[in-house]
Amino acid sequence: MDFRISADDRVGGPPKRTSKPQARAAKGQRVEPSLGQSVGVFVDDERSGGPIGGGAGGGKPPKPPRKEKKEPRRGKAEAARPKKRRSRSGGFLMGLLWWGFVACLWGGLAVIGVIVYYGAQLPSSNTWAIPERPPNIRILAADGSLISNRGQTGGEAVTFRELPHYVPAAFIASEDRRFMSHFGVDPIGLASVALEMLEARGVTRGASTLTQQVAKNLFLTPDQTLGRKVQEAILAIWLEQNFSKEEILELYMNRVYFGAGATGIEAAAQTYFGVSARNLSLGQAAMLVGILPAPSAYNPKANPQRAIERQRLVLNLMAQEGYITREEADAAQISSDQSSVRTVVAGSESYVADWVESLMTAYIGEISDDVVVQTTIDWKMQKDAEFAVREAVANEGPKRGFTQGALVAMDVDGTIRAMVGGVDYQASQYNRAVTAKRQPGSAFKPFVYLAALEKGYTPDTLAEDAQFEYNGWSPRNASGKYAGTVTLRQGLAYSLNTIAGRLAIDVTPAAVIDVATRMGISSAMTPVPSIGLGTQEVNLLELTSAYAPFANGGNGVIPNVITKITSKDGTALYEASNAGPGRVIDPHVLAQMNDMLETAVEVGTGRGANLGGWQFGGKTGTSQESRDAVFVGYTSAMVTGVWLGNDDNKGTKLSGGNVPVAIWSEFMTKAHAGKSPVQIPGGSYAGQVIPQQLIDLNTGQPIIDPATGQPQVQYVDGGTGQPVQTMVDPATGQIIAIDPATGQPMQGIAPIQSANPPIQSGQMVDAATGLPVEQFVDANQFNGGGQAIDPVTGFPLQDQNNGFGQAPIDPETGMPMMLVVDPTTGQQVWVPSAPLAPSQPVQNQQVFVDNNAQFAPPAPVQQPEQVYEQPRAQRTLMDLIFGE
Secondary structure, X not given: OOOOOOHHHOOOOOOOOOOOOXXXXXXXXXXXXXXXXXXXXXXXXXXXXXXXXXXXXXXXXXXXXXXXXXXXXXXXXXXXXXXXXOOHHHHHHHHHHHHHHHHHHHHHHHHHHHXXXXXXXXXXXXXXXXXXXXXXXXXXOOOOOEEEEXXXXXXXXXXXHHOOOHHHHHHHHHHOOXXXXXXXXXXXXXXXXXXXXXXXXXXXXXXXXXXXXXXXXXXXXXXXXXXXXXXXXXXXXXXXXXXXXXXXXXXXXXXXXXXXXXXXXXXXHHHHHXXXXXXXXXXXXXXXXXXOOOHHHHOOOOOHHHHHHHHXXXXXXXXXXXXXXXXXXXXXXXXXXXXXXXXXXXXXXXXXXXXXXXXXXXXXOOOOOOEEEEEOOOXXXXXXXXXXHHXXXXXHHXXXXXXXXXXXXXXXXXXXXXXXXXOOOOOOOOOOOOOOOEOOHHHHHHHHHHHHHHXXXXXXXXXXXXXXXXXXXXXXXXXXXXOEEEEHHHHHHOOOHHHHHHHHHHHOHHHHHHHHHHHOOOOOOOOOHHHHHOOXXXXXXXXXXXXXXXXXXXEEOOOEOEEEEEEOOOOEEEEOXXXXXXXXXXXXXXXXXXXXXXXXXXXXXXXXXXXXXOOOEEEXXXXXXXOEEEXXXXXXXXXXXXXXXXXXXXXXXXXXOOHHHHHHHHHHHHHOOOOOOOOOOOOOOOOXXXXXXXXXXXXXXXXXXXXXXXXXEEEEEOOOOOEOEEEEOOOOOOEEEEOOOOOOEOOOOEOEOOOOOOOOOOOEEOOOOOOEEOOOOEHHHOOOOOOEEOOOOOOEOOOOOOOOOOOOEOOOOOOEOEEEEOOOOOOEEEEOOOOOOOOOOOOOOOOOOOOOOEOOOOOOOOOOOOOOOOOOHHHHHHHHXXXX
């Protein structure tokens, strides 16, 4: 038999438990645990063998064996002895640390995930490269001085080491004081900004480093999004690993925006202070850096007071960081009491710079690198022109009702020396000299008269100044008065609309357009009779250049403002040539036109013009309702055109003969200062060798010599127009004509001195006044013909016996006698001339009528009722008719 003995059966063991078996609790009755009893204790059946005496009628169950110091299982024995309770505060701290660690772990994983997500949207890092900076166009005047910078940035790039030490220091002190120590992202700066925003309960300032700003400007959009900020930080770290601190700061300084269209420190220095960034003062550098947080609000032009405040802040930061001393900061500050900042004002040269920029693509194609453009602009003339226009508009504009003006000045070969496109470039960048097209009025009439002279008329041809109607069109004189029969010279000088209208109809409007185009007008024109009155719109530049052939001997010109374009390293990309249209006016016709245009400024509508000592010609123009007032005048050295009016086409109280003439006189007097007077071309080229360009008849373009790259030139006899053989005289370097039969220099043909040799008029000049003296001279001084020459027209004079020779001398005065027309008989007779006052030009002129050249306008021409050919009489009478 198998006996099992438990510890309770031992001698001296604890007494057996005699409690009755625990009955089941009634349904819904709670069983409470009691001391010394166990509830729900699970017994290992394998060792106990189950309950003894169990059953309904069994006795007390045996006492379970005592376990030796065995710890009760946690969570299962309710009566187990509790451990010692921990400190409440210690448990909270540990829990906080634990959950903080967990939060950081998950936060770090989230940050890594965000970085990986947005970083994956960037292209591969091996493809990252610094984008090329937009090219800059550096525009220089003829003397090398800077006119302006053009391009997307408005200034060229400068290197870190070209700048004064305080310029980069100002950027660091103001924008990123730990720039030299962080790795692209500044954790300390981020934490500082975060605390500031918590305290202020809002956004206070940005936390981007200079490197991050470079990354944003170079690679990213300005969107304020989480993705963009993450990519910015990634790119900033990449920049720090691949570029030095100096290079990163250089990138920043050359590409950050400073307002007013200026990108980069050089553009900002030029825009606001008119100096290179290399020459910035400490105060100027601090003011420029102070602009950066809000360029439109802090720049000194828009808000000088805020700019002064920002300058003071930057200087104080520089002193705190040790870049400058406190004394230097105080000395560089602008007083807070000062209400303005002295900044450079964009002048009229900016109109030139805009024009040059617009020409670049046509000259060298698309620009990919910085270029330097050398222009023909004379800086002094440019400023003189700007002053003349601005002063006239300021002084005369309010009472005459005009607000704008423009001026173009060029040498007689088309070289632009000055251009004013408006009164105030900062207020309006619209170029009224190049872009605007306005009616030239009577300033267009010389092309009508030129067409008439080429048809066979002369300055002395008679025409009827009277109203007429042609296909419903009836031109009228501006004064409402009509003079009857006049010469063409008078018609042009006094701007008689009826005469110009009759001529335009007679020679045809198409012929007028042909002449104007040949002279240099490039705008499209419609062939209508009113073209003779200057109703077709043109710009001031082309109108001025179309007068150049009158001044240079009859050669067409192409206006030119650029002489050379080079790359930044000096490689030539373009150089101007001397090619041009060649001769566009016959020398004899040119002499007649210059005679007429000189009369227009002597006694006609342009007589207010004044240019002491210089012979000049020109023509005024006034459009309908005086919307436009124009004057174009020229000497043998320069051509200048002036326009005044309003942008809204509103009428004025101007005429071409008042304020425009005054501006022209003021500017041209300064432009000719120090130069020796030279007569304008006129007369005959007989006996001279004249150069002419060879033109391809198929294309109309000059034929280029493949050996030299220059237009081919042939030389002709100025008298016959026939080509001649030439050679260079080894002794003098002059080109002389060669007789093909003998190989020797041809007799009677003078060697050529220049492409446009001046024609001597044969006039004597008063040494005191520089004005012509009414003295006939031997025509051998003029054209070798032994003829007496009219100093006004340049044509031979005819005595009463119809023989050519010297004018007879008055025995009483010793002066040459005058040839006039007897009003009774109509015959030419010699009369004594008035005595000549000391240093004063004779007031008599010789004017002759070609009785065989009668002009046939649409209405019949009546015989003159009065004689206009008496010396000066016709001009005095015209003054009486049309007023001063």
